[in-house]
Amino acid sequence: MNHEKLAKLIVEEAIKRGVEDVAVLNSLEKSRMVRFSNNEITVVKSWKNLVTNLMIGKKNRVAVSSFSEISFDKIKNNIQDLVKIAESSKPKQDYVSLPTGPFKYESKQIDENLSSISVSELINYSQRAIESALDEGAKRVAGTLIFNHDDIVLSTSSKSFGRDRTQSLEIFVRSFITKEASGQGISCSTNKKDFNPDSAGLESAKIAKMAKNPKIISSGRYDVVFGPNIFANLMNNVMDAASAFNVDAGLSFLNDEIGSEVASSLLTIIDDGTIVDGPNSRAFDDEGIPTKRTEVIEDGKLKSLLHNSTTAKKFNTSSTGNAGWIAPSDWNIIIKEGSCSENEIFEKLGKGLYITNNWYTRFQDYKNGDFSTVPRDGIFEIKNGKIASSVKNIRISDNMLRIIRNIKEISDRRYWVRWWEVSTPTLTPYALVEKVGITKSVF
């Protein structure tokens, strides 16, 4: 059965069983992945999954489910189970009915060349990335290439119906010169034309070469230029904090103080579900509301949180088209570009650190924003605006609000970043941040 028809049947079946609200999100996902390490391909993987996600509301009770049946009889059983679960649950105090459609959704073209990409091409891209890094001087190259294609259908009891396809091709490459000298390069695109595995391999090896012979530095506060990879990770954390669910749950350092100054006036951070080349753009959210562009922080001021219908009612505002039936979440993160070139940002730094990448960001307290994260790959000491030496074994130990308030420059060129540590695709420039807390092991 085609999954448009399936979605409509599920809605009809749930309504027959007395629910007041029902939304179905059917996803037919095809993905392939090539993983490599030590200059060799270690595994190739593929997935083909049809998943039904179902939300029902009955007498102010909300129940959601995810299952993977293709037989309609089994699906009917699941609907029956979910209705029973809702009936035996407790009413939600701030229950909101699904938004009433129909809505008009923007249609988008996807690169059909990419949709039909073959395994051989994916393997060839991976090999090109390895070769490019080795040619630049890398000794060992590791990485992952991912192709995702998702065909999504949404149908609700409130007359919303939509179908959209999303796809992306991503590679991240990590080159090693020695065990301690590594670099990462990324290419991330929604079409074949802009996908460049060679440059990802090259970039990773260039950084790795510069990262040789790292030295130890003292703990203290340093001015830091963050490269796109690490800045994307930090901005993912800022956007997580903008989810109204997280604000309500105490998992955010942003409060609902719209208009307050939360960051440097140089920072404008936008969520955009509509951007044409956004790897995660989608026409509608999980409640059927058309996605849009939402300025979350504009010129340093908190302009909006991300909302679904439930959080919007609680915060006395409108949905921003970011549902999530339980929690609103972001689509693509866009950081507004600044005015200085990448060379100028290092000149303005003068003396300090350049950190290219990080992992393992963890909070001591989400509410106040105290956190630490571990830089990896190229970390450099900058003197007179130039790389003076490579650095190792440091940690950023600071507060997220303090970081975004201390942004002093943003560069004028932006890069798409998505990889293992950056879950929401982020279009980001370099950023110069003043007085960043840097710590290291004491023993």
Add this chain to the structure above:
Amino acid sequence: MEDLANFAIEHALSNGAKYAEARIQRDNGSAVMLKNGNPEVSSFVKKHGIGVRVLLNGAMSFASTNILDREHVSEIVSEAISMAKSIGSKYRKDISFSHEKAVIDNWQVNPKEKVDSIDFGERFDILFEIEKATNSCCSDFKIPNRLFILEIEETEKLYANSEGSRIRSKVPRNSFTYILTAFKSGKGTAQRINQKGESRGWEATKDWKLNEFIIDEAKTLGKILNEAKTFPAEKKIDILLGSEVVGIICHESCGHPFEADRIMGREAAEAGESFINLEMKGKTIGTKVVTVVDDPTLPNSYGFYLYDDEGVKAGRRELIKNGEINSFLHNRQTASELRVRSNGSARSEAYDKEPIIRMANTFMDPGDYKFEELLEEVSNGIFIKNFMEWNIDDKRFNQRYVGLEAYEIKNGKLGDMIRNPVLEITTPGLYKSVDAVGKDLLFNAAICGKGDPAQGVPVWTGGPSIRLRNLRLGGLSG
């Protein structure tokens, strides 16, 4: 379902695979969530499908589907074969598996009370009681944000491979996750995020006595806000670490760096590598009182299993033994490369994930000391009972744990509460500072992440209280 697994294996072999395995896995889970006293949602997830892995010409491929009929299984097997054939010899890793005995077995964890024997209304009633208990102890502080989640799940697997193994299993699990944010005007916030989890029936949730437990947790947050002071980082001190901190240490700076796939570079692009290399086996990394173990077979443990997802029998693995690097965690691939036997460490989160090397339940082996004995020999120090923030570099060498409930120790006695003490230390620096290990072994539940796509598997982390000598706190002023 065994027919479908057999069909997948036969189809793979007849198309040139040297080795094939099929794992049909069903994960049924459900949850209720209460946020700030409001029933947010009830949910269930049913995940059921087949994952097939093949070796062909030395190349490995994995494919999966949740459409469980012969047509689609045939399609994914053909895709796996085609993918393996597409890798040219220049960039192909030549993979083989260690020789292991084929096993036919059927094992399960038998619950006293079925995990799904309690309806959703009753589960919410339990959370309402927890909510009430939490609010009851907020006399001179507030807990404005409270999030409670009760989850149950049951995992059923059929594992089959072309060497004749056929293993069926069934494991129930319970977990309780809580997030509390306490606030007091002028004192800021203190936050606790933690989880309980066991592979047992519903009786586990009952045994946790969650009302009493949450009252202790909430009161502690209040004490932190009301009483905790900063501690000078420059002082040389002894540090006692509680079970929860010891557990995360054993997981992060012993379990992970001892995973052979990390050591050999397979996870380099994402989870990273290891400061350990193969030649370090037998070298001293800690004092003689340090023995760190990973054991999937601990009864009731959150990471419990008897056979791994490559059909290899699981057992206790002593990673560090009396301070020496003793053994690594292996799957059949790394075991073959090093010409040893697999120690049953391959795990997969779900049918659509390849099995990779994982921990199960990692802990420091208990010693002889009572907690009071550890304490009484410290004249100047601190006790870090639990933590919130933690991380470690991708070689697993530099780590940081920031204490939540912590106390000053003066002349063998616990004194004032300490606010957010930072232990920032290298792995050898830590294990070589341990001079005494307690007998109070306890475990904490967690979900461990690794792999690409990321796989979260249930684990226990554990240990007794331990004592570290002559250290300084880390952090920005350290």
